[in-house]
Amino acid sequence: MGDIYIYMLVALAFLAIADLVVGVSNDAVNFLNSAIGSKAVSFKTIMIVASLGVAVGALTSSGMMEVARKGIFNPSEFMFDEIMIIFMAVMITDILLLDFFNTLGLPTSTTVSIVFELLGASVCVAIIKITTDNNQSLLDLGNYINNEKAIEIILGILLSVVVAFSVGAIIQFFSRLLLSFDFNDKPKIFGAIFSGIAVTSIMYFILIKGIKNATFMSAELKSFIAGNPSAIIGIGFLVFALASLILMTFFKTNIYRIIIVVGTFALAVAFAGNDLVNFIGVPIAALDSFTNWSVSGVLPSEFRMTSLSEAIATKPYLLLIAGLVMVLTLWFSSKAKAVVKTSVDLSRQDAVKERFEPNFLSRGIVRMTIAASDNFNSLLPESVKKQIEKQFQKPKNTITLKTEDKPAFDLVRAAVNLMVASVLISIATSMKLPLSTTYVTFMVAMGTSLADRAWGSESAVYRVAGVLNVIGGWFFTALSAFVAASLMAFILFYGKGYALTALLFFAMVLLFRNYLKHRKKTIEQKVEDSLHKAESSSIQGVIIESADNIANVVRRGKKIYSGAINGLATHNLKLLKKNNKNIEKLSDEIEDLRDNIFYFIKKLEEPSVTASNFYITVLSHLQDMTQSLEYISNVSLKHVNNNHKKLKFTQIKELKEVDSALEELFNNTKKAFNSGSFEEIGYVLGRKQDVTNLLTEKIQKQVERTRTEESSPKNTTLYFGILLETKDLLNATMTLLEEYYNAHDDSVEPATINVADSDSSKEEE
Template sequence: MDLVTVLAFVGLALLAWDCIEVGRNDAANIVNAVFGARILPRRLAVALAGVAVILGASLSTPVMETARKGIFDPSLLTLRVAVIAYISVYLVDTVLLYAYSTFGMPVSTTACLIFELVGASMGLYGVSIVHWDKVGTVLAAIFVSIIMTGLAGFLIQRVFRAAVGSRIDDRETILLHGPWICGLMLTGLLWFMVFKGMGSLSVVQSFRESTIDTYTPVFVLLTAWGIATLLVHLFLRVSGDFGTKYLFAGMAVIGMLCLAFAFGQNDLANCASPGLSAFWLWKNSHESVATATKIPIPPWVLFVCGCLIVGGMWTRDAQRVTRAAVNTGSQFDHVALYAPNWCRAVARWIVAALPRRPELAPPPVKTPTGKKLHYDPLRAAVISSASAGVIALASSRGLPVSTTYVAFAAVIATGLADRVLSRGDADLKIGRAIWVVVCWFLAAGIAVVATAVVARLIFHFGVIGLAATAALNLLVRFVAKRRADEQEERVHLRIRESASAEERSQHDQDAEQF
């Protein structure tokens, strides 16, 4: 059996592995808002989001094409070299995503894929093979999506919070402002998810021609906003206190489902395209590399990949990523997080430079079972809705932007809008955000260098090189897991000691008053 055949079938196994790793890390991007607000138990949230992920994955072909052959020119490579490039991406991606996940660090699977493809192609051929214009377009889209989400999340949250304030349970306030706020969210989600995310479907194109193309987008959107506002108002009138209590919680769940659908559309390319490309190249080895990469991918393959992503969302490390993302934007003073001392020092300087103003969010509370409500339902709805809209817009243009970056930007932006990052462990939360961003840049550099080295080892040593790099992958996973568990224990020990100190202080104060 030759090397190409071995790599083709190894690629299928690594495809399943990488799908799980993508689900393991990006779970935080989908359920963190709903989980942080305690709207749904995490298992139920993951189950509902998983259905939407699988549905979105089945419609992800435009993004797949960008990842399969948009980053470098496969026609310049031989069959053997092209397959080595795709497998090298997997050997680095699986361990890189796992290491970040086990430390609770959200990382962009999209950026990792892009830089791994660049590293493999450069390591095997040189800089001339890379489509630098396409790489620049994708990276620009990533940065623009972060800015868009940050600005949108901050402005929307500030406007909605100014209208509702902390009166999230007051019926008169919800009757006054709930309809137009939720109507605007529903209109935005409808626009981005249907006309952008599913714009390639014939039924959507026909509907668009008969509405938007005929009556202009402004008129159609204003009309849709008015209809949605009326429907929400009628719902509140009919449902009574139930509607008042669960209106924004329901919007957060709808936003989560839309984000999950957009995630499935966009991030499937990050784990499926290298393995599918390698297998299709081997299966159609009688054709040129350029021709083989144009073969369409069957929907059932995309469906299976979507199911594997959902499997990764159920893992323990996925819960660690979720908790860390939630704590970074938490309304509570003290949170279980890690950030290096230099990041906390920079954060303290930032906090000291900012003017002291009262926070706008409701005071932090706990559930009857003692669990923290890190967000209120209004903020959770804004986080999930803004993230879903930006990802769906990118997917419609075939750009594999970062769901991680977008969701993280929404959490930080809405936290800044509510002014919840300026007291308590402010230096820790802002320091963690700084550390996450720094690690994103580190991931890019690691992806380029490591993939280039792995590709050269497999190219020169064949099966022996493949076995050696796979063993190195497992070794790094073992070391990362052990160190991450030690870090997690230190963080929780600090929280326990801090809580004990507060209890002793409160006890002393009570004794003095007595």
């Protein structure tokens, strides 16, 4: 009889390891985004510090395990066989849900997932029990669910959104008033005070509030720490502030980098201490349940799980194993790196390509906020407003960095993010509330962004829309976790071992499929050569960088044009849809370059402002090229998607001839840029008339066919549209080459313009 439960325990053990992997992959954003976004230290240093924090946090998380045992439901109301069904349903749902969000690259809350999965599975099993018992009704559901604790947890999670945002905004505002954006030039005493407060707060809440759960700490030391909080805080502030002042004065140390390193460690500790229960709490509770039942000699359907109500310390070796898995995942999971981007971009100080589109709600919130801000400012004296504006004045950046090398925000904001988030999470941990670390860290980052004026008039509606989308995703997480866990519990309750095997197989297939999908996407991103923003400040530098983009557009444009013609020839809807995605991506990249024109012009050297005219003209011609390609791709897709008649053999043959002529032209253009020989551009320009004549000839032939034999208006419209748009594509390409040919400076050595060598080694697709 116990074989099925041993089978469940083995499955739960594997699910626990897998859940640790997918959970850490998602939650790594919680403690990595501030350090990575500020580029305070190297990525390797960040990972080492975070790994140490995760290991320490794992050892202090024992007390949190009670949430999985009795935090959501009343274990004494369930029998052993029922409790195992609940735990299995929760773990299968959790791993699938988290992996789904990881594959999308979106951060979600592992705490919310586990809480609502436990709630959903236990409610489902409780309802089944009630419906099979004539002496009970749905009003008795409250006997099975720990209503008071469940509501406390849920309200705590929701309240954390408001608290984290508000506290983050307030602390950041006053920190900026104290330090401004020129914090390195402020008196060292300011930095020492800030450092003393930050490090003392972090150390107190992490090492003191969290220390009472540590299994390796003696009772005497715990008692001493718990009994003298004021003295420890006061002494800690003086020691850390003085140490910071000495480091800044005599060793020229950047104290803000140290705060970020300490904060990253602290937040990693808080994460592991608070969230480890989300990954292994359920399997450990299942193991304890099995141990108690196996020595009882009672049938699993008659053994009441009262033992789960008792407080039991988790064995240290289990915590160590879990911590090791978390650390290894942190280092080797590519998904962990993919999830960071959303949070960093939404809090970025400078402009970035916005991922989210504004909606009526984000526009309304921005309008109301602006109105409230104006009303508040009208109450302040002019002198106060001037002083505030002075502190929030951003310094001019004299160091030119490539866009990808620029930090998303400065060291002060990163330090506040880490300090506030770690303190809030640790307070919740000390109160044994499974606060969502994702909610807290994300909302703190959004609050500090708002206070730091990162959400200006240019980006506010997009950033607010992004925050609303993420919060909406959190509610979706809660609902889907509840429903999915209920469904899993229902299937397992009636399907028993067969259902368990089927669900485990289904989970493995989905996980493997998502892994392959993510791996393929990662490989595509590595080999794909996207367009690059101009980073040079001289005309010659811009010409060289533009050559790379031109070669890129020509290569991809040739592939897109051929894809449209081949898709039409074979009536291949799948090929045309893929082709349409390629041109949409190319158009978006060029639009992104156009959005960067303002920043490009701002950093130009004074004698080289003519580079702006050249750069703007090049972008205009590139956009003309992509618009023609977009039209050809769209009309081809629409024609096939609407199941219109296929083009005639003669039409396809003629389009193939045009395609071959364009391919030769584009290949010669690409060779010119690959070799750095701009004499080749002259040869390409000389071929313009030949291709123009070919297009004119094909148009004339179609006119004659239309007058005599053509019977399909759709085919005629499509054919003329493609040929005429091909003419526009040819003209835009030739005009671009003429512009480049005329602007090129003869003093630039050809060898230095070998900008597309990497293209020459790629196989033509």
